[in-house]
Amino acid sequence: MFPIRRRNFIAGGAALLTLGAGKRAKGQPAPSMSSHEKELYEAAKKEGGELTWYTAQSDDITAQALGRSFEQVYPGIKVNVLRTTAQVAYQRVTQEIKASAIQCDVLSTTDIGHCVALKANGSLEKYVPENSSKVLDIYKNYDPDGTYFVTSAGMIGIGYNTGKVKEADAPKNWTDLLDPKWKDNIALGHPAFSGYVGTWAVTLRNQYGWDFFEKLAKNNPRIGRSINDTVTMLNAGESAIAGSGPVGTLMESVQKGNPLAMIYPTDGTVLIIAPSGIMKGCKHLNAARLYMEFLMSPGASQIWVDHFNETIRPEVSAPKGVKSAKDLKTIRPTVDQIVKGIPEVIKQWRDTFGV
Amino acid sequence: MTDNSLDARAVHFAGVVSRLRRLDASMLLWLALIAVLVFLILNPVLRLIISSLQETGTGHLTLGNYRSAYGSLRHLEALGHSLELGAGVALLATCFGVPIAWAISRTDMPCKAFVRLMVFAAFVTPPYLGAIGWILLAGPNSGWLNKVWMALTGASHGIFNIYSMTGLILVVAVTSFPYTFVFTSSALDLVSSEMEDAANILGARTMRTMLRITLPLVTPAIIGGIIISFLEAIALFGAPALIALPARFNVVSTQLWQFFEYPVRVEEAAAYAMPLLAITVLMFWIQRRIVGRRGYTSVTGKGGERRMIALGPWRWAMLAYALLVGALSVFLPMLVLLQAAFAKAWGRGFSLDNLTLHNFYYLLFEQTQAKQTIINTFLYAAITAFAAISLTLAIAYVVNRKLVPFSNVLAFLCMAPFVVPGIVLAIGFYAAYASPPLALYGTATILILGFTTRFLPIAYTSSAAGLRSINPEMEEAVRVLGGSRLLAIRKVLIPLLKKSLAGAWILVFIPATRELSSAIFLVGPNTRVISVMLYDLSEEGNFEVLAALGVILLVVTVMIAAIGSKVIGRDFMLRRNS
Numbered sequence: 001m002f003p004i005r006r007r008n009f010i011a012g013g014a015a016l017l018t019l020g021a022g023k024r025a026k027g028q029p030a031p032s033m034s035s036h037e038k039e040l041y042e043a044a045k046k047e048g049g050e051l052t053w054y055t056a057q058s059d060d061i062t063a064q065a066l067g068r069s070f071e072q073v074y075p076g077i078k079v080n081v082l083r084t085t086a087q088v089a090y091q092r093v094t095q096e097i098k099a100s101a102i103q104c105d106v107l108s109t110t111d112i113g114h115c116v117a118l119k120a121n122g123s124l125e126k127y128v129p130e131n132s133s134k135v136l137d138i139y140k141n142y143d144p145d146g147t148y149f150v151t152s153a154g155m156i157g158i159g160y161n162t163g164k165v166k167e168a169d170a171p172k173n174w175t176d177l178l179d180p181k182w183k184d185n186i187a188l189g190h191p192a193f194s195g196y197v198g199t200w201a202v203t204l205r206n207q208y209g210w211d212f213f214e215k216l217a218k219n220n221p222r223i224g225r226s227i228n229d230t231v232t233m234l235n236a237g238e239s240a241i242a243g244s245g246p247v248g249t250l251m252e253s254v255q256k257g258n259p260l261a262m263i264y265p266t267d268g269t270v271l272i273i274a275p276s277g278i279m280k281g282c283k284h285l286n287a288a289r290l291y292m293e294f295l296m297s298p299g300a301s302q303i304w305v306d307h308f309n310e311t312i313r314p315e316v317s318a319p320k321g322v323k324s325a326k327d328l329k330t331i332r333p334t335v336d337q338i339v340k341g342i343p344e345v346i347k348q349w350r351d352t353f354g355v
Numbered sequence: 356m357t358d359n360s361l362d363a364r365a366v367h368f369a370g371v372v373s374r375l376r377r378l379d380a381s382m383l384l385w386l387a388l389i390a391v392l393v394f395l396i397l398n399p400v401l402r403l404i405i406s407s408l409q410e411t412g413t414g415h416l417t418l419g420n421y422r423s424a425y426g427s428l429r430h431l432e433a434l435g436h437s438l439e440l441g442a443g444v445a446l447l448a449t450c451f452g453v454p455i456a457w458a459i460s461r462t463d464m465p466c467k468a469f470v471r472l473m474v475f476a477a478f479v480t481p482p483y484l485g486a487i488g489w490i491l492l493a494g495p496n497s498g499w500l501n502k503v504w505m506a507l508t509g510a511s512h513g514i515f516n517i518y519s520m521t522g523l524i525l526v527v528a529v530t531s532f533p534y535t536f537v538f539t540s541s542a543l544d545l546v547s548s549e550m551e552d553a554a555n556i557l558g559a560r561t562m563r564t565m566l567r568i569t570l571p572l573v574t575p576a577i578i579g580g581i582i583i584s585f586l587e588a589i590a591l592f593g594a595p596a597l598i599a600l601p602a603r604f605n606v607v608s609t610q611l612w613q614f615f616e617y618p619v620r621v622e623e624a625a626a627y628a629m630p631l632l633a634i635t636v637l638m639f640w641i642q643r644r645i646v647g648r649r650g651y652t653s654v655t656g657k658g659g660e661r662r663m664i665a666l667g668p669w670r671w672a673m674l675a676y677a678l679l680v681g682a683l684s685v686f687l688p689m690l691v692l693l694q695a696a697f698a699k700a701w702g703r704g705f706s707l708d709n710l711t712l713h714n715f716y717y718l719l720f721e722q723t724q725a726k727q728t729i730i731n732t733f734l735y736a737a738i739t740a741f742a743a744i745s746l747t748l749a750i751a752y753v754v755n756r757k758l759v760p761f762s763n764v765l766a767f768l769c770m771a772p773f774v775v776p777g778i779v780l781a782i783g784f785y786a787a788y789a790s791p792p793l794a795l796y797g798t799a800t801i802l803i804l805g806f807t808t809r810f811l812p813i814a815y816t817s818s819a820a821g822l823r824s825i826n827p828e829m830e831e832a833v834r835v836l837g838g839s840r841l842l843a844i845r846k847v848l849i850p851l852l853k854k855s856l857a858g859a860w861i862l863v864f865i866p867a868t869r870e871l872s873s874a875i876f877l878v879g880p881n882t883r884v885i886s887v888m889l890y891d892l893s894e895e896g897n898f899e900v901l902a903a904l905g906v907i908l909l910v911v912t913v914m915i916a917a918i919g920s921k922v923i924g925r926d927f928m929l930r931r932n933s
């Protein structure tokens with residue numbers, strides 16, 4: 001009745017890759033599990049066999065694929081995947097902290113400032129995953145105290161609908177977005193929701209000053225919430241240009257047959273480094289630790305790559321036909337600039353765009 | 356002498372005993388009811404008012420929250436936008452609801468059953484789902500209506516822009532006009548034709564009679580409808596969140612949401628919510644003033660003879676108008692929602708190769724949360740309906756039989772949540788019960804309690820109406836024969852009330868399945884309901900999956916309502932039962 005889907009293969013394939021094994025009986029742990037993993041797995045099963053994961057690091061489809069893959073690798077542990085934008089996830093977490101009722105076990109945000117702030121008020125649990133020493137060097141050691149770790153990375157460029165814009169006419173760099181010919185035709189996310197958009201806004205403010213956004217506002221962009229909404233707007237033909245175009249979501253959409261294309265701006269593609277951490281006082285600590293191991297495993301990176309995002313593991317190669325961060329000129333702010341900058345750009349954004 | 360004083364003491368003692376006996380089990384139950392109402396209504400609202408006056412962290416008395424909540428021009432603008440939205444919706448909903456109610460109740464317009472069904476469909480459609488439908492219809496470049504317009508005229512731009520105040524007013528009005536309709540038509544059903552006849556005899560034509568006689572007679576009902584749709588509109592969260600943000604303006608509810616961004620400022624949110632509360636109270640006061648000033652004695656509840664006015668050819672015009680409203684509120688949005696729910700990509704349009712069941716498959720088999728969310732929604736709504744009906748039935752009983760002094764206070768408390776917008780109520784609940792000692796955050800309990808409070812007025816109105824129709828003599832027979840009050844209630848009252856209670860249950864159940872504004876601050880990851888999941892999914896603008904989830908919500912709700920209507924044997928919402 002239902003077609004067999006590519007992502008079913010991906011999830012299953014990823015599980016097989018991680019395991020390096022064929023069929024196995026349900027409920028049996030993977031043979032390739034390290035003794036540390038096995039320990040966590042057993043303990044996780046004892047504490048109730050589930051965990052709650054708030055994630056902003058991907059679209060819902062990728063997030064669900066990651067959750068299901070974990071359930072396949074570690075049978076008997078259920079993952080509740082809650083995909084929202086970063087600021088909404090953070091809002092819920094802070095509401096939980098205020099009510100002293102922690103519901104979230106692992107938080108994966110795209111605004112590294114969240115991890116810095118949570119760590120500062122003692123809301124993150126220290127746990128150094130074994131896998132954290134095995135990721136690519138640029139993703140190592142963001143927190144020397146071991147409360148949060150980079151678990152994914154992605155890029156933002158400019159997307160366009162090939163049915164509406166010819167390749168020759170498409171913008172080449174960020175300042176091309178200010179051309180009046182794009183009036184009423186640009187889609188953007190919102191920094192008060194999306195951590196990607198927040199970081200993107202901080203990066204472009206670094207490059208061109210807030211003036212850039214004042215001018216962008218004259219082109220009357222359509223403002224949504226999540227950065228992924230810009231891809232939906234391109235697909236629907238509502239907008240011609242995704243001013244903040246998430247590479248992963250957009251390329252996956254291209255692969256499904258939508259008439260979209262990606263531009264990697266000559267003045268630099270924005271690279272986002274997205275961290276995860278365990279909430280202190282969470283209900284499923286061992287499952288959460290195991291999930292941190294999983295997020296930094298080659299299996300998880302393979303799923304990210306299958307959904308056209310960056311890999312954080314050297315063993316996993318970049319997706320075919322898509323440019324990877326190492327082949328491109330990338331730009332990104334420092335952690336300090338993000339921590340200070342995102343609350344500032346949210347305020348400036350509201351003044352400039354009215355919402 | 357000693358004997359005498361003993362006697363006196365004995366008499367006194369007997370008095371105490373008899374007074375204690377009057378505090379029998381049922382009496383204690385009634386006291387418990389008051390405690391429940393205080394817990395559900397008074398405490399959260401008082402907590403909200405108090406915390407609006409408290410300094411964050413220290414709890415010192417301050418007006419600082421009001422200063423920071425109203426110190427910003429943007430915040431004031433949001434309040435202005437809310438009032439504009441409320442007024443626009445009230446006006447438009449009246450234009451939609453009143454003529455249809457008049458046509459059905461007083462004229463010979465054809466296809467009445469179908470039009471009623473259409474109003475019912477509009478009633479069960481949640482505003483945020485209507486909003487998604489209208490985004491697909493009137494997105495400035497991609498909406499179906501605009502595409503059709505561009506194809507017909509060759510224009511390069513569409514003419515409709517849903518991302519505007521007008522768009523938002525339309526979206527909210529098409530889902531709230533059933534209130535105006537129900538209020539007006541139930542009043543019209545009670546107006547006898549005598550006065551209209553008098554006007555006709557004196558030479559007035561149909562139009563003049565309607566405008567000068569019929570409608571003025573049901574003014575209180577129309578004002579009631581206007582007030583309800585106004586209040587619904589200013590308290591709404593979902594539809595504004597979907598439409599106002601791209602349209603670049605905020606309303607009070609979306610601004611309130613911002614106070615829950617980091618750092619969470621419950622106190623400032625409470626202060627900002629106060630005008631909403633004040634406006635609501637004011638509206639009800641105005642209604643009382645207007646209604647109280649004149650005599651509307653023709654609405655006696657008895658009703659004389661009613662004859663349908665023959666409209667001649669105009670009855671087709673009336674039907675066309677009703678169908679136009681139906682197209683705006685039900686047919687068009689449902690058509691595009693269904694298309695999106697079964698489409699690979701909705702933008703590709705209506706073609707066979709675009710058809711898929713994958714959106715449903717994704718929700719039911721691939722999404723880790725959807726199944727649980729769907730179950731939660733209907734489970735919580737069902738429990739809420741049971742809780743609200745049991746509670747209000749008990750209270751209506753106490754009030755109706757005057758079992759305790761000041762029983763009207765109970766009735767007043769039951770109706771009080773009516774004036775508390777859902778989002779404000781949720782903030783009150785969060786402030787009062789989320790933290791220890793009760794620590795209800797993230798539990799199903801806090802959601803069900805919140806929903807129960809929110810729908811208490813609907814439940815109370817229905818329970819009280821049901822009870823009024825039953826003569827107390829039947830219970831008194833049980834009491835005379837030595838049965839307790841509880842036995843009388845169980846064996847006599849409940850069986851007699853079964854049908855009207857089932858109707859009331861559905862009336863609470865339907866809005867509870869779609870409640871968003873009070874759920875948004877109270878849900879945890881394991882207690883999510885469809886409305887919140889739709890809101891979360893809408894961030895990414897994934898309309899195909901959103902539409903599929905909406906279709907599931909509607910289909911199940913309508914199924915349950917249909918079964919319910921079958922049980923009670925009548926159309927529970929659209930016809931008056933007294």
